[in-house]
Amino acid sequence: MAQTIHVGMADLVAVKHPSVLVTLGLGSCIGLVIFDPKNKVAGMAHIMLPDSRESKSVPKPGKFADTAVPKLLQELLSLGALPTNLQAKIAGGAQMFSVPGKESGLLAVGARNIEATKKWLEQHRIPLIAEDTGGNKGRSIEFAVPQWTLTVKVLGTGTKEI
Amino acid sequence: MEWEELELSTLQLDAIREVGNIGAGNAATALSQLLGRAVDMEVPVADLVSIYDIPFRYGSPESQVCAVLIRAEGDFSCNLIFVMEEGEAQGLADLLLSMDISGMDPDVQIQMRDSALSEVGNIILGAFLNAISMMTGYVLPASVPSVAHDMLGAIMDVVASIFGVMGETAVIVKTTLQVMDVQQEIRGNVIMVPDPGALAVLLKKLGVC
Incomplete structure (x- = not known):
């Protein structure tokens, strides 16, 4: 029986057994999953902000894109994943409110989260094979291990698998 | 830019709560005048939360x-946010429209309700902001309102990530307004979300730094 694990804000979880990794109500945050299907290892991070250099301290590496990607990678490798097998999927990064004339800044942090997450995946040579990002609607996500499907639920429009 | 972690004394929290109190009082009056009904207001809370x-x-x-x-x-x-449970928001919209629109085209109904909600949010939040402006003498021009219908978590993401830039703590100033003498319960919360660093400016102006 697969165990359900909730990945809270700024959390980072890596598993090596059948699991469902869940994050509810992602707005501007990013749900990042990286997995090695051959060695059946997977992990999820719930990224809040693009860049740790804008903050004084980094108490939770899952909080920022630039710290979450290497930390998740490290945890997956320690569970037996091989760097060349790794693949990634991402969801989230919506802009919940749009205020005319304020297209940048903190209300638009979702777009910066998407960009930063992709940049750091590329830096670590992890191919991004699927995404459901941007827009203005929140998402709940579930990642099934070892089916490797990311189910994305949006209020009013139903669910899809990526 | 690097931000300092938010730290607040009891006195500072009290001052912030008072800002919430006066802001919410103004907001409740505005809502009451708009609806022509009594609006009850709970004592605001100013909580330091992770x-x-x-x-x-x-x-x-x-x-x-x-x-x-x-x-x-x-x-x-x-940023000021007015949050309501979706069913109660629809109830408030109907109260404002004060006409039966159920026979209209569904898209038109959605547009009319959204327009009503956007306006009521604008008036409530504008009144809240006005109170801050009067307390401080600050000029605070407000944007047009933006409406979202979504999961609470996704809305609160906005709040968490703005405070998250500074550190691990948020001060949530929250006040509940309730429309009285209506069949359906209609409540809403005003949440104040200062930009990183802005709270220190406000506290200094209020003389509690």
Whole structure:
């Protein structure tokens, strides 16, 4: 029986057994999953902000894109994943409110989260094979291990698998 | 830019709560005048909470809510959010429209309700902002309102990530307004979200730094 694990804000979880990794109500945050299907290892991070250099301290590496990607990678490798097998999927990064004339800044942090997450995946040579990002609607996500499907639920429009 | 972690004394929290109190009082009066009904207001809370608790603290993260946001930029830059449970928001919209629109085209109904909610949010939040402006003498021009219908968690993400830039703690100023003498319960919460660094400016102006 697969165990359900909730990945809270700024959390980072890596598993090596059948699991469902869940994050509810992602707005501007990013749900990042990286997995090695051959060695059946997977992990999820719930990224809040693009860049740790804008903050004084980094108490939770899952909080920022630039710290979450290497930390998740490290945890997956320690569970037996091989760097060349790794693949990634991402969801989230919506802009919940749009205020005319304020297209940048903190209300638009979702777009910066998407960009930063992709940049750091590329830096670590992890191919991004699927995404459901941007827009203005929140998402709940579930990642099934070892089916490797990311189910994305949006209020009013139903669910899809990526 | 690097931000300092938010630290507040009891006196400072009291001052922030008082800002919430006066803001909410103004907001309740505005809503009452708009509806021509009594509006009850709960004593505001100013809580220091971990940003990681924000999505769960005010309800289930997947519960469906309607939120209106306005943004003020000036001496005290902040976002103000009015959040209601979706069903209650529809009740408020119907109260404002004060006519039966159920026979209309569904798209038109949605547009009319959204327009009503956007306006009520604008008036409530504008009144809240006005109170801050009067207390401080700050000029705080507000944006037009933005309406979202979504999961509570996704809305609260906005709050958590703005505070998250500074550190791990958020000060949530929250006040509940309730429309009285209506069949359906209609309540809403005003949440004040200052930009990183803005709270220190406000506290200094109020003489509690």
